Amino acid sequence: MQKRMLTGLWACASLVVASGCAQTSDTELYPATVVALTNQQKVQIERVISDWFGGTKVTLADDVFTNSSLVTIERRGHVDSQGRLVEGRHNNQAYSFTLYKKGTQCLLSNDGTGQKIALDNLECVATE
Template sequence: MLHFNKAMLLIASMAMSLIVASGCASATKVDLREALAKTLNASQKQSVEDTISTWFGGAKITIADDAFSKTPQLIIERKAQRDSRGLPVEGRHDNPVFSFTLLSNGEQCILRNEQSGELAKLESVSCYFVSDA
């Protein structure tokens, strides 16, 4: 009987530890919401391009000057190879598109790679929640 009580006590203490740990984890969870950029000057735009470039192994990335000003999503595709007349080589291309979402926790702008789920802080970019627009 004593052995049974010790086992129950051990199980109960482990269960309490899990409950406390899960409560702490949910209390520190950050609420990320979609956001728009307040402004995107040349250096801020370069910061976004560099972040995306890192996810693509250093490939040169170019985004529009007004990226994230009207929508929190950014969609890019790889540049299609073109012939001397400017037409896509071999007709249409089937290059995949890649999407990114600008998020905020209320203090920091964060870029999410929608393909991998990775997040990156954008230190120099100011943004606000879409719902505050």
């Protein structure tokens, strides 16, 4: 009888630990990539990043976040009338953004500020 109770108690404890692990994974962030990016989803990502830049328009590649969870954006350097960089170089800061999966949500992170925004109607998969 006592052996049966210990076995039952052990099974219950294992179940509690396992369910606790499952709940924890829904709160963790995992780098992610987009499954299939539509133009509407790309525009949504551009809008979020544009808002972080104070409304400055940004243009992203058509396959943004499909091959990598990280995107780096550099501001344009000053150019002359022929489109060449003035002085041939610039020291503009690069900005990076990471796509994360948290449970069923896809979150876009501004790596410079740490701010994260949930993206609607976007399917992403964890890469790690």
